[in-house]
Amino acid sequence: MVDGIIADSTFYICFLDCIQRPEVLIKILENFKPHIPARVFKEVSQSKNAHHLLKKKDCLNIFDKLHLNLGEVLRPFVSESELEKGEHETIILAYVCNRMGFNFILILDEIDKRNLVKTIIPELESKMTGTVGFLGMCYYKYRIFNKEEVIGLIDQIGSSKFRVDRKVIAEVKQRIEKNE
Amino acid sequence: MDSSEFVEKYAILMLGVKERPVPSILHLQKEFFILSKLNPRVQEHFDFIAHYKGPFSPILNDVIEDSVYVKEAFDIKNNAILLGNGGLLEFKKINEENKNEEGLNNTLLQMAFIRDIYEKLTEKELLFLIYDTYKEFPERSLVSDEILNDKSVRNRIIESLFLKSLITLKRYNELRERYA
Numbered sequence: 001m002v003d004g005i006i007a008d009s010t011f012y013i014c015f016l017d018c019i020q021r022p023e024v025l026i027k028i029l030e031n032f033k034p035h036i037p038a039r040v041f042k043e044v045s046q047s048k049n050a051h052h053l054l055k056k057k058d059c060l061n062i063f064d065k066l067h068l069n070l071g072e073v074l075r076p077f078v079s080e081s082e083l084e085k086g087e088h089e090t091i092i093l094a095y096v097c098n099r100m101g102f103n104f105i106l107i108l109d110e111i112d113k114r115n116l117v118k119t120i121i122p123e124l125e126s127k128m129t130g131t132v133g134f135l136g137m138c139y140y141k142y143r144i145f146n147k148e149e150v151i152g153l154i155d156q157i158g159s160s161k162f163r164v165d166r167k168v169i170a171e172v173k174q175r176i177e178k179n180e
Numbered sequence: 181m182d183s184s185e186f187v188e189k190y191a192i193l194m195l196g197v198k199e200r201p202v203p204s205i206l207h208l209q210k211e212f213f214i215l216s217k218l219n220p221r222v223q224e225h226f227d228f229i230a231h232y233k234g235p236f237s238p239i240l241n242d243v244i245e246d247s248v249y250v251k252e253a254f255d256i257k258n259n260a261i262l263l264g265n266g267g268l269l270e271f272k273k274i275n276e277e278n279k280n281e282e283g284l285n286n287t288l289l290q291m292a293f294i295r296d297i298y299e300k301l302t303e304k305e306l307l308f309l310i311y312d313t314y315k316e317f318p319e320r321s322l323v324s325d326e327i328l329n330d331k332s333v334r335n336r337i338i339e340s341l342f343l344k345s346l347i348t349l350k351r352y353n354e355l356r357e358r359y360a
Contacts, residue, residue: 069218073294076309079350099289112352115345120297 004033004061006097007107008090010162011131012044012053018162022052024153029053031144035061035104037093039086063093070096077116087113095121107134109164132157132164136172140179147176186225188243189274190215190287192253192263196271197291201260205244206303208261209236210310211294218290232321234310300346308337312355334359 005028015025036044041062044050053060074088082088091113094106098121106128108114118125129137132154139150151173158169181189194211195202202208213235216223228235244261247253252266263271278284298306308327310317326333338359342352 070290070293072217073214073290073297075217076313077297077347077351079348079354081354082348082350095293096289110349112345112349116348119300119345 003102004035004097004104005107005134006035006090006094006104007131008087008109008113009040009043009047010109011107011134012040013047014131014157014160014162016044016050016053017048018160019153019156020049021153021156022049026052026056027144028138029056029059031142032105033061034059035063035093035097035102037086037089038062038064039089043085063089077120091117091121094124094127098124098127105129105134105137107131130164130168131162132168132172136176139176147179150176183225183227183239184243185249186221187237187239188247188249188253190222190225191240191243192250192267192270193274193284193288194291194295195254195261195263195267197288198295200299201257201262202295203299204259204303205241205256205261206233207299207301207306208244209240210234210306211291211298212237212240213310213314214294214298215290219287228317230317232323234307234324235314235317300344302340304333305337305341305346308334309341312358328359331359 012025015021015028041060045054070092071083071086071089074092075083078088090106090108094104094117097104104127106117106124107130108117108128109130114128114130117128135145135150135153135157138144139147145153154169154173157164158166190212191208194208194215202211212222212226213228216226216228226237226240228237230236244254244256247266250266250270252264253270254267255262255264274284301309304327307323311324311328327337328334338352338355341347342349347355
């Protein structure tokens with residue numbers, strides 16, 4: 001059984017803003033312990049409907065001081081804007097949690113960041129998925145949502161401003177249909 | 181502990197933390213430079229200075245060439261640096277004596293993370309990223325000129341880093357814009 005999730009801001013903003021379904025996010029957070037870097041939490045706190053998440057702040061494991069300044073290690077590999085926003089800190093947190101033996105799912109949507117993780121921390125590849133992929137797992141693996149609910153959510157995400165490859169949506173829906 | 185002893189001990193730890201040699205003295209120098217950004221004691225003892233190949237620690241070079249406190253601590257084979265028989269025994273001894281010490285475990289985690297990432301870079305890629313990120317360090321030289329000012333060399337390095345998924349898309353765009 002998975003203990004938790006580590007996700008960057010796009011995951012949270014998907015439910016809070018893009019599809020405006022905060023209750024879905026809350027249901028996810030009630031089933032998985034969320035580990036989140038402080039700067040990612042700060043960014044998410046400024047999004048639409050963030051008050052729903054803030055009410056559940058006690059459920060969040062917010063990492064205030066990123067472990068051992070490891071963020072500096074990635075400084076040459078990410079842009080200045082990414083450093084300022086702390087976008088690399090999700091990767092660092094995943095690395096540290098993995099070394100500590102935590103069992104988690106890493107949710108990253110940007111393909112270049114996923115490729116960066118696969119290259120520099122290949123042991124995280126098997127734990128990694130995107131928001132839509134994770135929703136699929138919430139049905140066929142964890143039974144948090146039923147089939148109709150999850151297909152509905154994925155369709156809603158596909159029609160929203162959330163950026164996701166159509167191929168990914170098709171693959172996840174296929175998996176749901178096969179009930180794997 | 182004086183600086184020579186500190187540097188020798190830390191070099192043994194850095195080389196022992198992974199079961200593979202460090203590809204070159206350049207890699208070792210830059211890996212310790214990055215570590216010094218995480219750990220002020222490392223900066224204090226390694227004392228990095230500006231050099232034609234970026235930040236350089238003279239004491240690290242001396243220690244690798246001729247270890248004082250541990251006989252046969254290091255070995256150099258085809259440019260790669262590895263632990264000698266003495267270094268291997270010393271690494272094992274340090275770990276056994278400090279098994280549960282949080283400080284040592286944290287240092288080893290930092291070193292492992294640094295090595296896993298930076299050893300995926302060629303020497304030119306490594307120099308380029310260090311020159312670009314830590315502008316306060318390079319002395320002008322033929323080496324830095326070739327890497328920073330020769331457009332074809334520079335563009336090849338930037339493309340290579342992105343194709344190898346070692347930098348994010350934003351970082352790639354940032355570098356392309358900076359050196360357009």
